[in-house]
Amino acid sequence: xxxxxxxxxxxxxxxxxxxxxxxxxxxxxxxxxxxxxxxxxxxxxxxxxxxxxxxxxxxxxxxxxxxxxxxxxxxxxxxxxxxxxxxxxxxxxxxxxxxxxxxxxxxxxxxxxxxxxxxxxxxxxxxxxxxxxxxxxxxxxxxxxxxxxxxxxxxxxxxxxxxxxxxxxxxxxxxxxxxxxxxxxxxxxxxxxxxxxxxxxxxxxxxxxxxxxxxxxxxxxxxxxxxxxxxxxxxxxxxxxxxxxxxxxxxxxxxxxxxxxxxxxxxxxxxxxxxxxxxxxxxxxxxxxxxxxxxxxxxxxxxxxxxxxxxxxxxxxxxxxxxxxxxxxxxxxxxxxxxxxxxxxxxxxxxxxxxxxxxxxxxxxxxxxxxxxxxxxxxxxxxxxxxxxxxxxxxxxxxxxxxxxxxxxxxx
Ligand code: EZ4
Ligand code: CO
Numbered sequence: 458x459x460x461x462x463x464x465x466x467x468x469x470x471x472x473x474x475x476x477x478x479x480x481x482x483x484x485x486x487x488x489x490x491x492x493x494x495x496x497x498x499x500x501x502x503x504x505x506x507x508x509x510x511x512x513x514x515x516x517x518x519x520x521x522x523x524x525x526x527x528x529x530x531x532x533x534x535x536x537x538x539x540x541x542x543x544x545x546x547x548x549x550x551x552x553x554x555x556x557x558x559x560x561x562x563x564x565x566x567x568x569x570x571x572x573x574x575x576x577x578x579x580x581x582x583x584x585x586x587x588x589x590x591x592x593x594x595x596x597x598x599x600x601x602x603x604x605x606x607x608x609x610x611x612x613x614x615x616x617x618x619x620x621x622x623x624x625x626x627x628x629x630x631x632x633x634x635x636x637x638x639x640x641x642x643x644x645x646x647x648x649x650x651x652x653x654x655x656x657x658x659x660x661x662x663x664x665x666x667x668x669x670x671x672x673x674x675x676x677x678x679x680x681x682x683x684x685x686x687x688x689x690x691x692x693x694x695x696x697x698x699x700x701x702x703x704x705x706x707x708x709x710x711x712x713x714x715x716x717x718x719x720x721x722x723x724x725x726x727x728x729x730x731x732x733x734x735x736x737x738x739x740x741x742x743x744x745x746x747x748x749x750x751x752x753x754x755x756x757x758x759x760x761x762x763x764x765x766x767x768x769x770x771x772x773x774x775x776x777x778x779x780x781x782x783x784x785x786x787x788x789x790x791x792x793x794x795x796x797x798x799x800x801x802x803x804x805x806x807x808x809x810x811x812x813x814x815x816x817x818x819x820x821x822x823x824x825x826x827x828x829x830x831x832x833x834x835x836x837x838x839x840x841x842x843x844x845x846x847x848x849x850x851x852x853x854x855x856x857x858x859x860x861x862x863x864x865x866x867x868x869x
Contacts, residue, residue: 580592675699703726817841
C-alpha cells in the first residue's frame, strides 16, 4: 500500500478550515487538520507546493519516519506554518493506520485511560449580569468547568467576550467566542493592563459568591502582562481557587514564568502558540507550568505532542489542549483520541462548532454531561463531506490586534 494522492481542502462553513486528505492505493482515506487561524493560505501553499509531492508513493504505515523526514529534510525547522503542515500529515496517517486496523485511534495509542474527557467551555459577558447568564447557560449545557472572561470598565472591545455580531455567517449560533473576523483588515481592540488588573479579581469574587466554591474556573490573560504584573494577578486571584490562569506573559520568553511562579500558587497554563517540545524544554524541566496548552493541530500532530506530554508527565504537568473553534472537528477528534489514551490528561477546551461546520465535518465524537468521547468508529471518526465543503469557499479573515490609549500596538 502506498500513498496515491493527497488533497488540500479549504472550506469556510462558519470560519476557515484547512484539511489534508490522504488517499492510499487501497482506497483508504485519512484526514488531518492544518488550520492556522488568520494565516490559513500559508499552510495551504506549504502543503500543496512542498509536502504533497513528497508524500506520493510513500508507505502510509511509516508515520514516525515520515514525521522525521518532513521535519529534518526541510532544514528550516519549527514555526507554526511548518508544524501545522506536518501535524496534518501525521494525523491523516494515524487515521489511515487505525482504519486499516479496524480500531478507533485511541486503541493504537495505548487504549483508554479514562471513561471520558473533562472539558471546559467559555463563559463571557461585558458585565456581571451577562457573565452570570453565560455561566448558567454553560452549566445547562452540561459543562463542569468554565472559563470566565469579562469586559473591563473603560475598554470598548477586548479579548474573550462573545458577540453575536462577530460572525454574520453564523446563523444565530453564539460562539463564546470566535475572535477572527471576516474582512480585508484586522479589527482593532483596546487594552489597559492597570484597569484589567484592578477589575479581574472583583469579577472572580462575584462569580464565587454567585456559583459557590466547587466549580472549576479558568481565565486567559492572553499574553498581555509583564512578569511582575502577571505575578500580581496570580496572587490576587489565589482566594478564588482557579483551575488555571493561562498565557499571562508573551510566550516567546518562557523564562518570564520563573518570576510569576515565585510569587503565586495559582496554577499556570501556556503553550497554545508553541510548536515543538523545544518551546517547552525549560518550563517543563523547571516546573514553571501546570498545564500544556498545545493543540495536536499546531504542534506537529499526535506523534510530536505525545512526546511533549510524556516529557511533561515526569513533572506532574498535565495536558490542557487548545480547543477553540479554529481547531476543526478533525483536529478536535485527534486531540480526544490522544487525551483519552495518555495518563496525564488534565482538561480539554471545547466550544461547539456551528451547524454548517457540523454539516461539512461528519463526526462520531460525543459531548455528554460535560465530557467528550471520541467514539468507537475506526480511525479518528471524522469524515469530510466534500460536496458540502465546496459550497463554502475561503473567506479572508484576520485575528484582531490591540492598541493602548496612546496608540501603541500591544500584545493581543
Ligand atoms: O485566541 O484560538 O484559549 N484560547 C485562546 C483562543 C485564541 C484563538 C487564536 O486563534 O486563546 O481564543
Ligand atoms: Co488562550
